[in-house]
Amino acid sequence: xxxxxxxxxxxxxxxxxxxxxxxxxITFDVRAGEIHALLxxxxxxxxxxxxxxYGLVSPDTGEVLVDGTPVTIRDPSNAIAQGIGMVHQHFMLxxxxxxxxxxxxxxxxxxxxFLDLPQAARRIRxxxxxxxxxxxxxxxxxxxxxxxxxxxxILKAIYRGARILVLDxxxxxxxxxxxxxxxxxxxxxxxxxAAIVFISHKLEExxxxxxxxxxxxxxxxxxxxxxxxxxxxxxAVMMVGREVLLRVDRGKSHPGDVxxxxxxxxxxxDRGHEAVRGxxxxVRAGEILGIAGVAGNGQDELVDALVGLRRPAGGKVLLxxxxxxxxxxxxxxxxxxxxxxxxxxxxxxxxxxPVEDNLVLTSxxxxxxxxxxxxxxxxxxxxxxxxxxxxxxxxxxxPSRDVRAATLSGGNQQKIIVAREFxxxxxxxxxxxxxxxxxxxxxxxxxxxxxxxxxxxxAILLTSADLDEVLELSxxxxxxxxxxxVAIFDAAVAERDRIGLLMAKGGAAAA
Amino acid sequence: xxxxxxxxxxxxxxxxxxxxxxxxxTPLALGALCGVINERAGVVNIGxxxxxxxxxxxxxxxxxxxxxxxxxxxxxxxxxxxxVLTGAVLGLLHAWLTVTVRADQIIAGTMMNxxxxxxxGYLNRLIIxxxxxxxxxxxxxxxxxxxxxxxxAVGPIIRMFFEQGPIAMSVVFFVIAIQLLLFxxxxxxxxxxxxxxxxxxxxxxxxxxxxxxxxxxLGCAFAGLAGAYLTLESTGSFQNGxxxxxxxxxxxxxxxxxxxxxGAFLGALMFGxxxxxxxxxxxxxxxGDLGQILKSIPTFWYAAxxxxxxxxxxxxVVGRSIPPAADGVPYEKEGRx
Ligand SMILES: Nc1ncnc2c1ncn2[C@@H]1O[C@H](COP(=O)(O)OP(=O)(O)OP(=O)(O)O)[C@@H](O)[C@H]1O
Ligand SMILES: [Mg+2]
Numbered sequence: 001x002x003x004x005x006x007x008x009x010x011x012x013x014x015x016x017x018x019x020x021x022x023x024x025x026i027t028f029d030v031r032a033g034e035i036h037a038l039l040x041x042x043x044x045x046x047x048x049x050x051x052x053x054y055g056l057v058s059p060d061t062g063e064v065l066v067d068g069t070p071v072t073i074r075d076p077s078n079a080i081a082q083g084i085g086m087v088h089q090h091f092m093l094x095x096x097x098x099x100x101x102x103x104x105x106x107x108x109x110x111x112x113x114f115l116d117l118p119q120a121a122r123r124i125r126x127x128x129x130x131x132x133x134x135x136x137x138x139x140x141x142x143x144x145x146x147x148x149x150x151x152x153x154i155l156k157a158i159y160r161g162a163r164i165l166v167l168d169x170x171x172x173x174x175x176x177x178x179x180x181x182x183x184x185x186x187x188x189x190x191x192x193x194a195a196i197v198f199i200s201h202k203l204e205e206x207x208x209x210x211x212x213x214x215x216x217x218x219x220x221x222x223x224x225x226x227x228x229x230x231x232x233x234x235x236a237v238m239m240v241g242r243e244v245l246l247r248v249d250r251g252k253s254h255p256g257d258v259x260x261x262x263x264x265x266x267x268x269x270d271r272g273h274e275a276v277r278g279x280x281x282x283v284r285a286g287e288i289l290g291i292a293g294v295a296g297n298g299q300d301e302l303v304d305a306l307v308g309l310r311r312p313a314g315g316k317v318l319l320x321x322x323x324x325x326x327x328x329x330x331x332x333x334x335x336x337x338x339x340x341x342x343x344x345x346x347x348x349x350x351x352x353x354p355v356e357d358n359l360v361l362t363s364x365x366x367x368x369x370x371x372x373x374x375x376x377x378x379x380x381x382x383x384x385x386x387x388x389x390x391x392x393x394x395x396x397x398x399p400s401r402d403v404r405a406a407t408l409s410g411g412n413q414q415k416i417i418v419a420r421e422f423x424x425x426x427x428x429x430x431x432x433x434x435x436x437x438x439x440x441x442x443x444x445x446x447x448x449x450x451x452x453x454x455x456x457x458x459a460i461l462l463t464s465a466d467l468d469e470v471l472e473l474s475x476x477x478x479x480x481x482x483x484x485x486v487a488i489f490d491a492a493v494a495e496r497d498r499i500g501l502l503m504a505k506g507g508a509a510a511a
Numbered sequence: 512x513x514x515x516x517x518x519x520x521x522x523x524x525x526x527x528x529x530x531x532x533x534x535x536x537t538p539l540a541l542g543a544l545c546g547v548i549n550e551r552a553g554v555v556n557i558g559x560x561x562x563x564x565x566x567x568x569x570x571x572x573x574x575x576x577x578x579x580x581x582x583x584x585x586x587x588x589x590x591x592x593x594x595v596l597t598g599a600v601l602g603l604l605h606a607w608l609t610v611t612v613r614a615d616q617i618i619a620g621t622m623m624n625x626x627x628x629x630x631x632g633y634l635n636r637l638i639i640x641x642x643x644x645x646x647x648x649x650x651x652x653x654x655x656x657x658x659x660x661x662x663x664a665v666g667p668i669i670r671m672f673f674e675q676g677p678i679a680m681s682v683v684f685f686v687i688a689i690q691l692l693l694f695x696x697x698x699x700x701x702x703x704x705x706x707x708x709x710x711x712x713x714x715x716x717x718x719x720x721x722x723x724x725x726x727x728x729l730g731c732a733f734a735g736l737a738g739a740y741l742t743l744e745s746t747g748s749f750q751n752g753x754x755x756x757x758x759x760x761x762x763x764x765x766x767x768x769x770x771x772x773x774g775a776f777l778g779a780l781m782f783g784x785x786x787x788x789x790x791x792x793x794x795x796x797x798x799g800d801l802g803q804i805l806k807s808i809p810t811f812w813y814a815a816x817x818x819x820x821x822x823x824x825x826x827x828v829v830g831r832s833i834p835p836a837a838d839g840v841p842y843e844k845e846g847r848x
Contacts, residue, residue, distance in 0.1 A: 056714065056844075077716030092711035094704050095836075105704050106715030108697045115695055156715070 598735020
């Protein structure tokens, strides 16, 4: 054999967390100049495997080989020394530091006792040019859109001389346009001989970019395929272990009365700029209204205003005809509005709390979860029973109901929120990016649930940066551009290209 | 009218006011530096008060014990070294409790304060009071030539910064040095990263625990120096509980200064000014109505002035200032979020 050993090989990796076998004898390799995709359900163990590679988690058994030589990786500095770089599922950037500071952190360029930031900036510009993008080294991370933060993460790895690059769901938070840009960067790195591990839940992405695809399920490798010899339906079956409907049948909607109505709604963003500039919307009982739009066109502010997290600067919000403009969140919720927030870790969950507490976060103070005089006591039995039921019903993969929500995989964290918010009879459910980072099985599940909810007569407002999701789920589609609703289509006549164009350019209405 | 009188009065007493401000601000500024260096790395330290007190005592004890054997100069120098070392060692204890054991940081700090108060009070009664001997002496003030002091306008300002003892004079140097290091050096970058997003720092191979240990120990050495100032430069003696809340005012100065050394120093100067004013008003009572009014205010109000300013500041008059994101949060490996 004159073939070179793979750039990276992981053999027989096993890792057990309390109550979960996260990795079960996983063997996996990547060659130089290859993009190897890892697929698997939420909680399948992808991140764990990569964290082991990067020295963030220590395996119970198994070994790692770089260029055919066994290496010991105890912490990230060992991994970096071996030329391994990682773009983490949740960004590892310090928001208040600049791009340059984030990139050089840990491998600082010095002049005398001080940081040589000008030289760092030059290096960063150089590297970015090589990779085919532009970045300003002197802006603070918190001022950058996620797409650019993503590139800074890649830069960080390349700056450290990474030849083995792991990207854990790099596209989950990106717009289609940004995804295309990241792919260009990855192809360039691949051409330079980097070995790339690419994790994603989006099957078409994986099929488009990977040379090989390995699927894991419940900690075990199910199989490895080449894109040419498989299909999205195939991969979905491998991942979930059953047939998955990649497109849920929406059926016919039977819209009833108007539940939510906004009139000339104006909302300001954190910096005081008007992000929503006079929006008129109607959502009826028993219909799903989807808002399509590139992230940052006012959807976040619109949703915030509807649920009372942000005071509108003008206009009206009406729920079932009664005005709720600027009402406190609590009151809006009591009126039957549920909300699945876009940023699950910040707004949807209390991460250090147990799963069961997160499941009753919006109802812990009412019977049956509260009992006794003035509902001051906690009814543990009711909470236990309720959370067990939701965990089963929503297939939340957790070792038990009392582990901290923070230890669950990203997708399972999302399921906690969906389970909580979909409970009971709501008048209006607001779904903000409800399936970001979720596996195909969970997406199918949530989509089905949303349609059931609709058919039960609930009004549903959906926002998503994923146009396909909006197209699949919505009965009517509104396109949002720079704070305006520039068009509303009936789903039956909506054309993908037309909407894509409106999302990007706004069309005549915004002129 | 009265207000105008008061402003005029302030200007007339300025030459008396300025030279004492820096001295009064010194323990506050050093304590605030301790706070900045600790909290920027993500460790809350409300035990500064206790560390200051304990260091003041140990420094004094060393100076006091060695004074007759090796003379005033060397004993004072060793006294300072002892105080600084005491601060560092107590810092090591705080770091162990907060970083390794992951104890509640407020409780660890409170424990420090209670322990310092009790132990120094006890040892003071046991060793120093019965000996009946003289103290450890005081660090001298730099004497400026009269031509310099007499300079119009700039004279009092020069006196403010240079007619001082060595510790007070060193404060300005330390403040500038730490400001530069915090924002321009490798140590500073890592400190800020560890205090804002320790996990991100960890993924880049930075040892979060080591960095936090280093910062807590270093910061507390400054609190030790503040203690040395109290016994060896300012009063020349030790009294029980002599820090009198300065460790807490230092924290207020730190918050006022938005966790920057220079800002915290300005905060300390402001508290120093409030204290100095309370002193000067009683010594140089102004004429006329203003004097009547100022005299009619009970003296304890003047003594309370810096504390009142602290309350006002902490109540958020200066606007919400945002602490480092991971301030007070112990770091756990293999944990999420
Ligand atoms: N630090 C931890 N403590 C306890 N359990 C953990 C920890 N990290 C991961 N787990 C568990 O290990 C399993 C695998 O999680 P992992 O994050 O690797 O999944 P994943 O495949 O990356 O999922 P996702 O697609 O949702 O990101 C999950 O059941 C998770 O709850
Ligand atoms: Mg993951």
